[in-house]
Amino acid sequence: MEEVLEALREARELRRKHADWNFIERLPPKLRAALIYYIEAGDIYVASRIAGMSVAEFNELRIKARVPSVT
Numbered sequence: 391m392e393e394v395l396e397a398l399r400e401a402r403e404l405r406r407k408h409a410d411w412n413f414i415e416r417l418p419p420k421l422r423a424a425l426i427y428y429i430e431a432g433d434i435y436v437a438s439r440i441a442g443m444s445v446a447e448f449n450e451l452r453i454k455a456r457v458p459s460v461t
Contacts, residue, residue, distance in 0.1 A: 398432070401460040405429045410456040424448065425455055432460070 406429055414425050424441035428434060428448075438448035452459070 401432055402430060404460045405432065405457050408456055408458050410454075413455050421451065425451065425457065428452060429457055434459075 409425075409429055414422055417425065421441050424437045424443075427440055428437035431437070434445055434448060434452070438445045441448050441451065443451070449459075
């Protein structure tokens with residue numbers, strides 16, 4: 391169980407480290423909240439719902455924000 395939790399922590403740190411925070415901070419609140427949720431949780435489906443986008447649309451936003459897809 392500890393190995394799984396450590397892998398989740400490492401993935402979250404990678405997403406935080408590589409994210410373009412200047413880009414994220416300039417976004418409207420709903421999109422910013424969705425990206426921050428994705429960075430912290432790694433759940434693209436829920437993040438896309440927060441943003442009011444399809445998963446594909448949110449994935450494009452994730453790429454623009456330079457947030458890596460780490461599982």
